[in-house]
Amino acid sequence: MNKPLHLCIVMIGLVMFFGCTVGRDYKRPTVNVPVAFKELKGWKEAQPRDHEITIQWWKVFNDPLLNSLEEQVSISNQSLVQAEAQYRQALALVQGARANYFPQITASAAVTRAQSSGSSNSNTGTTTANQHLVSLSAGWEIDIWGSVRRQVESNTANAQASAADLQALRLSLQAELAQDYFLLCTLDAQKKILDDTVAAYQKALELTKNRYKAGVAAKAEVAQALTQLKSTQAQAIDIGVQRAQLEHAIALLIGKAPADFSISTTSITAKMPQIPIAIPSALLERRPDIASAERSIAAANAQIGVAKSAYFPSLSLSASTGYQSAGLVDLFAAPGFFWALGPAALGQTLFDGGARKAQSEQAIAAYEGSVAAYRQTVLASFQQVEDNLSTLRILDDEARVQDEALISARESVALTTNQYKAGTVSYLNVIITQYVALTNERAALGIRGQRLTAAVLLINALGGGWNASELPTPDRLVGKPAMQDGDK
Numbered sequence: 001m002n003k004p005l006h007l008c009i010v011m012i013g014l015v016m017f018f019g020c021t022v023g024r025d026y027k028r029p030t031v032n033v034p035v036a037f038k039e040l041k042g043w044k045e046a047q048p049r050d051h052e053i054t055i056q057w058w059k060v061f062n063d064p065l066l067n068s069l070e071e072q073v074s075i076s077n078q079s080l081v082q083a084e085a086q087y088r089q090a091l092a093l094v095q096g097a098r099a100n101y102f103p104q105i106t107a108s109a110a111v112t113r114a115q116s117s118g119s120s121n122s123n124t125g126t127t128t129a130n131q132h133l134v135s136l137s138a139g140w141e142i143d144i145w146g147s148v149r150r151q152v153e154s155n156t157a158n159a160q161a162s163a164a165d166l167q168a169l170r171l172s173l174q175a176e177l178a179q180d181y182f183l184l185c186t187l188d189a190q191k192k193i194l195d196d197t198v199a200a201y202q203k204a205l206e207l208t209k210n211r212y213k214a215g216v217a218a219k220a221e222v223a224q225a226l227t228q229l230k231s232t233q234a235q236a237i238d239i240g241v242q243r244a245q246l247e248h249a250i251a252l253l254i255g256k257a258p259a260d261f262s263i264s265t266t267s268i269t270a271k272m273p274q275i276p277i278a279i280p281s282a283l284l285e286r287r288p289d290i291a292s293a294e295r296s297i298a299a300a301n302a303q304i305g306v307a308k309s310a311y312f313p314s315l316s317l318s319a320s321t322g323y324q325s326a327g328l329v330d331l332f333a334a335p336g337f338f339w340a341l342g343p344a345a346l347g348q349t350l351f352d353g354g355a356r357k358a359q360s361e362q363a364i365a366a367y368e369g370s371v372a373a374y375r376q377t378v379l380a381s382f383q384q385v386e387d388n389l390s391t392l393r394i395l396d397d398e399a400r401v402q403d404e405a406l407i408s409a410r411e412s413v414a415l416t417t418n419q420y421k422a423g424t425v426s427y428l429n430v431i432i433t434q435y436v437a438l439t440n441e442r443a444a445l446g447i448r449g450q451r452l453t454a455a456v457l458l459i460n461a462l463g464g465g466w467n468a469s470e471l472p473t474p475d476r477l478v479g480k481p482a483m484q485d486g487d488k
Contacts, residue, residue: 021146023305076255135322
């Protein structure tokens with residue numbers, strides 16, 4: 001080995017050995033985590049206890065139609081397609097940053113035909129000659145201070161955050177679909193009650209007309225019965241507005257045009273699940289939005305190192321080799337071979353008007369902002385769990401009382417109707433009891449729908465069966481395709 005090449009290799013080895021990575025190594029920020037949820041008191045735990053929420057959490061409601069709709073979200077929803085594309089962009093940035101670890105090698109080939117001027121001190125005239133060149137050049141900026149390493153670290157953390165964002169969006173869309181579906185089922189059930197009530201009111205109107213014809217009822221009672229009938233019919237028709245909008249929303253969530261999708265009239269068949277609740281600290285590993293916020297901190301921390309590395313000198317190496325000849329035939333002959341090492345350049349910025357200081361301060365401020373965002377996300381997650389725990393507990397108590405009120409209202413309608421037929425009360429009494437009964441019927445259905453919605457929101461707040469261990473590791477990020485449900 002010749003002496004220049006030997007010295008170059010030794011210098012590179014020393015630089016790589018003694019090189020360091022500037023900036024602080026990442027540590028996850030601490031957050032205040034309560035020991036237990038405030039609203040968990042009296043919560044009925046799922047049995048067996050090891051039955052945890054899975055990534056296909058909607059199956060706990062045991063509704064086949066809901067299952068089929070949820071499966072289409074991950075396949076056809078265009079917002080998810082967009083998020084997956086953004087995740088692939090993040091992967092490409094990781095690959096681009098890693099490429100800076102290696103030298104850049106370029107190949108070139110050139111042909112030059114040139115005419116030289118005649119010399120004034122000789123009798124030689126102008127000459128024309130060809131010049132053929134084939135060469136390889138290599139350039140490499142050595143990562144002495146870890147700028148490339150910190151950039152790779154930052155891009156890797158950003159890619160992991162993007163993967164978590166993708167899962168958070170998927171979970172949000174799935175939860176939104178379930179909420180829309182249960183509300184639609186509730187409206188269908190209320191529509192059926194109103195239709196049944198309209199049929200009953202129609203019979204009551206006929207009864208009142210017959211009593212009027214017999215002279216035992218006033219004409220005002222006929223008008224009251226007709227008003228009650230038409231008012232209830234209007235309520236039944238009005239439900240169609242919201243139902244149509246919910247059907248359109250579900251179509252959008254599964255990636256279809258509303259004109260190509262419809263749901264037949266259905267009823268509430270879903271069962272209220274028993275949802276297992278873990279300790280609050282488990283949310284830090286089970287919520288994708290928290291994982292995304294935490295990975296964003298890691299990315300911001302690495303950018304501090306990138307900014308600080310600009311304060312130190314840079315070292316770049318270059319080399320070239322190839323063949324040069326006047327004739328194409330003997331281009332690759334030994335006499336035409338050439339090589340060169342260098343320049344080996346060491347550069348240091350002496351004055352930049354405060355640009356590096358500004359970049360460093362910007363990176364530190366971005367890090368501190370991401371820490372605050374992470375802690376706020378954690379606090380918001382605790383609030384969401386507490387909100388839905390209390391909602392489910394209170395709605396459970398309300399449902400029991402409402403069911404008792406409904407039983408009483410139905411009994412009141414039967415008694416008052418018999419009294420009216422016997423002529424002991426006016427039709428106004430019947431209208432009042434029927435209105436109260438209908439209101440309680442719809443209230444009972446509404447509470448059932450609210451309980452199902454709160455269950456969906458609680459599962460969503462608990463992370464929907466996801467775990468931070470499912471995030472792609474740095475080694476898997478290079479060349480990894482977009483994540484799907486259940487990727488490990």
